[in-house]
Amino acid sequence: xxxxxxxxIGAIFAAILLAIYSSIFIxxxxxxxxxxxxxxxxxxxxEPGLYFKAPFAFAGFDTVQLIDDRILRLDLADTxxxxxxxxxxxxxxxxxxxxITDARLFREVVSGDINxxxxxxxTRFDAALRRVYGLRGFEAALxxxxxxxxxxxxxxxxxxxxxxxxxxxxxxxxxxxxxxEVSQQTYDRMKAExxxxxxxxxxxxxxxxxxxxxxxxxxxxxIVSEANRESExxxxxxxxxxxxxxxxxxxxxxEFFEFYRSMAAYTSALQQSGTTLVLSPDSQFFxxxxxxxxxxxxxxxx
Amino acid sequence: xxxxxxxxxNGSNGNGGGGPWGGGGDNNNxxxxxxxxxxxxxxxxxxxxxxxxxxxxxxxxxxxxIRQGQDKLxxxxxxxxxxxxxxKAFMGLLAVGAAVLYAMQAFYQVDTDERAVELLFGxxxxxxxxxxxxxxxxxxxxxETVKIVENQVAIGSANSRTSSGLxxxxxxxxxxxxxxxxxAVINPQDYLFNVAGPDDVVRQxxxxxxxxxxxxxxxxxxxxxxxxxxxQEVRDSMQxxxxxxGTGIAINTVSIEDAAPPKEVADAxxxxxxxxxxEDRFRExxxxxxxxxxxxxxxxxxxxxxxxxxxxTRVVQEAQGEAARFISIxxxxxxAPEVTRKRLFIETMEGVLRxxxxxxxxxxxxxxVPYLPLPEVQNRRNAQTPTTGGGTN
Numbered sequence: 001x002x003x004x005x006x007x008x009i010g011a012i013f014a015a016i017l018l019a020i021y022s023s024i025f026i027x028x029x030x031x032x033x034x035x036x037x038x039x040x041x042x043x044x045x046x047e048p049g050l051y052f053k054a055p056f057a058f059a060g061f062d063t064v065q066l067i068d069d070r071i072l073r074l075d076l077a078d079t080x081x082x083x084x085x086x087x088x089x090x091x092x093x094x095x096x097x098x099x100i101t102d103a104r105l106f107r108e109v110v111s112g113d114i115n116x117x118x119x120x121x122x123t124r125f126d127a128a129l130r131r132v133y134g135l136r137g138f139e140a141a142l143x144x145x146x147x148x149x150x151x152x153x154x155x156x157x158x159x160x161x162x163x164x165x166x167x168x169x170x171x172x173x174x175x176x177x178x179x180x181e182v183s184q185q186t187y188d189r190m191k192a193e194x195x196x197x198x199x200x201x202x203x204x205x206x207x208x209x210x211x212x213x214x215x216x217x218x219x220x221x222x223i224v225s226e227a228n229r230e231s232e233x234x235x236x237x238x239x240x241x242x243x244x245x246x247x248x249x250x251x252x253x254x255e256f257f258e259f260y261r262s263m264a265a266y267t268s269a270l271q272q273s274g275t276t277l278v279l280s281p282d283s284q285f286f287x288x289x290x291x292x293x294x295x296x297x298x299x300x301x302x
Numbered sequence: 303x304x305x306x307x308x309x310x311x312n313g314s315n316g317n318g319g320g321g322p323w324g325g326g327g328d329n330n331n332x333x334x335x336x337x338x339x340x341x342x343x344x345x346x347x348x349x350x351x352x353x354x355x356x357x358x359x360x361x362x363x364x365x366x367x368i369r370q371g372q373d374k375l376x377x378x379x380x381x382x383x384x385x386x387x388x389x390k391a392f393m394g395l396l397a398v399g400a401a402v403l404y405a406m407q408a409f410y411q412v413d414t415d416e417r418a419v420e421l422l423f424g425x426x427x428x429x430x431x432x433x434x435x436x437x438x439x440x441x442x443x444x445x446e447t448v449k450i451v452e453n454q455v456a457i458g459s460a461n462s463r464t465s466s467g468l469x470x471x472x473x474x475x476x477x478x479x480x481x482x483x484x485x486a487v488i489n490p491q492d493y494l495f496n497v498a499g500p501d502d503v504v505r506q507x508x509x510x511x512x513x514x515x516x517x518x519x520x521x522x523x524x525x526x527x528x529x530x531x532x533x534q535e536v537r538d539s540m541q542x543x544x545x546x547x548g549t550g551i552a553i554n555t556v557s558i559e560d561a562a563p564p565k566e567v568a569d570a571x572x573x574x575x576x577x578x579x580x581e582d583r584f585r586e587x588x589x590x591x592x593x594x595x596x597x598x599x600x601x602x603x604x605x606x607x608x609x610x611x612x613x614x615t616r617v618v619q620e621a622q623g624e625a626a627r628f629i630s631i632x633x634x635x636x637x638a639p640e641v642t643r644k645r646l647f648i649e650t651m652e653g654v655l656r657x658x659x660x661x662x663x664x665x666x667x668x669x670x671v672p673y674l675p676l677p678e679v680q681n682r683r684n685a686q687t688p689t690t691g692g693g694t695n
Contacts, residue, residue, distance in 0.1 A: 026423050026424040027424050028421065028424035028425075028495075029421065029424060029425060029426050029491075029494070029495035030494075030495050031424075047425075048421075048423070048424040048425040048426070049423050049424060049425050050423035050424070068498065070495065070496055070497055070498045071496060071497040071498065071547050071548070072498045073497075073498065073499065073502065073503060073506065075506070095506050095510075097497075097503075097547060139474070142470055142472070142474065142517055144518070146514050146517065147514075169546075169547065170543070170546065170547070172506070172507065172510040172543070173510065173513075173514070174506060174509050174510045174513060175469070175509070175513060176470060176513065176517065177468065177469065177470060178470060178476070183476065184566075186474065186475070186476055187476065187564065187566040187567050190475050190476070190563070190567045190570065191566075191567050191569075191570040193570075194567065194570035194571055194573060194574050195570055195573060197574050197577070198570075198573045198574045198576070198577035199577070200577075201574065201577040201578055201580070201581045202577045202580050202581060202584070204581060205577075205580055205581030205582070205583070205584035205585060206584050208581075208584065208585050208588065209584040209585055209587060209588035210588070211588075212585065212588035212589060212591070212592050213588050213591050213592065215592065216588075216591060216592035216593075216595045216596055217595065219595075219596055219599065220595050220596060220598070220599035223596070223599040223600055223602075223603045224599055224602055224603055224606070226603065227602070227603030227604070227606040227607050228606055230606075230607055230610065231606045231607055231609065231610030232610070233610075234607070234610040234611055234613070234614045235610050235613050235614055235617075237614055238613055238614025238615065238616070238617045238618050239614075239617060241614070241617075241618040241621070242617045242618055242620070242621035243621075245618065245621040245622050245625045246621055246624070246625055248625065249624075249625030249626075249628050249629050250625075250628065252629070252632055253632060253635075253636075256632060256635060256639075256643075257628070257632075259643065259646070259647075260628065260631065260632075260635075260646065263646050263647065263650040266650050266651075266654050267650055267653055267654060270654045270657075270658060276658065276659035276660075276661065277655065277658050277659065277660050277661065278661045278662075278663060279660060279661065279662045279663070280662070280663060281662055284647075285647075285648070285651045285655070286662075
């Protein structure tokens, strides 16, 4: 009967399937693969695709080790402060990107273990960073030479990385910060600078204010004095006109003017003043005081 | 049993999602126990189902698949052998179920904000799957989808998990910069396959670039004057770096949300702003003084001028009046000089002497000592007694 053969057919079929399954493997774009036979590297596949190998890995035949083929990142953070040439310290974070380019070597040196490779690389990265920083002054390390420093670290790391089967793509410094103690000093300095700036601004304000006031005072004097000058000129013109008018009028008869003006002056000078006058009866005014005929007793008054 | 039957119906209707895959397997076993199983249906029925347990879109792990396949086989073979019988209906159901399951695996949907890459034996195809329904030859082909929406990574802000935004500027001041990077995937193949953890790379590169560029500039640039330029420079630098890694990411914008002095020195910075206000205030106060003084001065000047003008007019007018008066009198005087002269004299003397104290002394009188009691005269005047004529003859 068919039913009796079924398990046998099924078993054979399953065995064939199993053999096929264990003899093919897929390498994706992300990976590369090392094929090992009895511990010996048989082949390295770096391109993605479907590959064949000898089946039955459990019996010591071909085993496949998949290794990352992407750009990987190694961060270096929270390391002890890095000293620069002047003896001062920075806290430095950096990272590097690398790729496993020699899978064979990578398998041989660090057994294809990415963590172990990373820890070795980290040690060397840290050392290279400290070397490069140690050659720089405090300020140079901060800014201008950063690009140069990143390149130097990368170049120093390259031989080490190559010996691990890795290729350094790029090294980038993330942080170059002051240590906590220095930060406080920096804050103090910034504070002092800002306060100085504040005072400078205030002083400039006061200076300007004083200048504005002084200018205003000067302008006040100028305005008033100019007005006074014009005023005096105007008054003088008036006085001059007055003199001319008087002269015109009085020149008609200077003798009569003298008399007339004297009379006016007597009136205004002596009127209402309570003046005590000591008079002689001989004066002109008293000409008829004693004598109706009116010849003065002496030719002149007193 | 009712539960498994129901489940089987659901399976044939093609309603199953992730959950029913397992249910399908149970149903199969149930069918075998009912003694209706076909002669060689078991292995074929199980064939396509094996990888289902291995997971949907994950890259197939061959060893795992094989192990699971072996398990399945062990379970399926005794079931099939025990039943022995054949049931066409069940076979049909099984085939339909298998087809549905396969279809569900082989068809995939790409959303509007996604793009998908098909991989043939792990090798990505060049063309992308645009939004819509697509078919791929699973399990030979697999598919990976990528969101192409704009992503944001915030650095230095309060809710940022990793790092603070404190950084050193070129003049060795410490500034606190909070910024965001907006980026999008433009090349899904690169994004998926070139770099491990591309989003973390974006963050690290962003921080590195910002610190590098801030480190080249004085703090004042960062605080006020040059934020836009800095953001642009950071963007360019990031783009260059990310391109060199082949991340398939484009940086759309770097926006500096806040660039402030660290809180330890914030007060001193505010002091500067207060000082700026003070500076303005001092100037405005001085302007106030200036305006006040100048206004008063101009007023005073106007008054002085007007007064002078008034004076000039007044004296001229008075002079003209006085002159006219004189001329009038003189005209009359010319007609009768002697009489007029005398009259003027007498009238004047009359007026003068009427209000004065008078002492008339006759120097020819003799015998009278001219004693003038000046104090008494003074007193009298002080007592304000009206003038009275007093004299001796």
